[in-house]
Amino acid sequence: MSLNGGVEILKLARLVDAEAEQLSYLQYVAPQDIRDLREQVTVVMFDADRQMLQRVASATKLIPGKLAAVIGERAFGPLLCARVTGLLEPSRAVEIAGRLPTEFLAEVAVLLDPRRASRVIAEIPAKQIGEITSTLAEREEFIAMGGFVGHLPEASLRSAVDAVDDETLLLTAYVLETKSNLGALLGLLSEQRLESIISTAHELDLWVEALDVLSYVSEDQRGQLGDIAAAAEDEVLDGMVSAAEREGLWADVLPVTRAMSPDSRTRFAKLESVQKRPILEQIIGAAHEHRLWSPLIGFATEFEQATQLQVADLIAGAEDEVLDSLLEVMAQDGLQAELAGITSTLEDADLERFSKRLGKRENGDQLCEALEAA
């Protein structure tokens, strides 16, 4: 759940009219720092020539809207129109936009800073937003579309969502400028559309994007999508497991298992592909690294006994730092009984060794007591 460095470089490159490859030296800079730099560049670019751009905006009042549209398209071009848009009276800007061809408006949209033209964007009719979105989708302008989401009223957002296919929607959601808007975006989608999106994520191997989206939405929405995925064919879930293994996405998957219904969690836990030892090792590693022990324990309680034994074996053989972190979360979240249920599957001799080890660790006595009770 973090900013994507590649996307941030792409956004910055667009601002200074460069190719992303030309700024490849930024790949070792933290994405947040690239974003901060982009914010600064945005301010500089939009503030440069501001006085003259303001005069242009004022002069627009002296001529009819139809003529302003002609000047915008033929003389100014999309870049200057993008710079002037936020300086116009919103109603005037909307009137002019209504006279411009969709193709041109799409070019302007790519160069616009939506935050500076938020009032204008909000007043553009929903139908026109749908048309512009459709053109942006054809041009694969996912970043530009992602910048508009938080500025569109619901009717416009619906129109935009209806204008794009599932693949475009997923790729746009992945590069959304403000990820906190993902919940509102997802809230507009029907159950049927969500099913279709999960299916598309599988068919086009867009699990990286889909799981990233899931990490930003509400727990309820995460659960809803998790349930939809769990209701799909085995091969869909296998695809997600395979992507999580390949891309190291277990920190995104574990919260989904926590949010889904008990039935869905049981179904997911019974999946053969998730019960392999290398996968279990990865999941435990992610649980430690991201302090996701609680969802891991919840998930592991649904495993078959043989798989629980593997989990127990991995925990018993884990380094002190890993075990201490697990025991701390167990004590904090009151998961002694659940963890004891899993680790009690160890062979007698292994369990005895593990119990002795627990005796020397902080919070270990709590698990020992729970193991005796189990």
Next chain:
Amino acid sequence: MTSDARNALEQELDGRVPDGLQKLKDGELSDLAERLQAAKQRQSEALDKGIDEALEIVPRLARGSVRKMLFK
């Protein structure tokens, strides 16, 4: 990163360079500064050209008042 390269970028940014960019080499910071300067220059030139072309499109009757508002 020397202070010269950083200063050049800070001048273009009209502000402090984000801390994380300190790991960039001088040539890379200079590249960023040059690209930003060039982008500003292109924008200014496009604005001048756009205004000239716009004035040709504006009908003669309104041209005087538009010009006055632009170049007051």
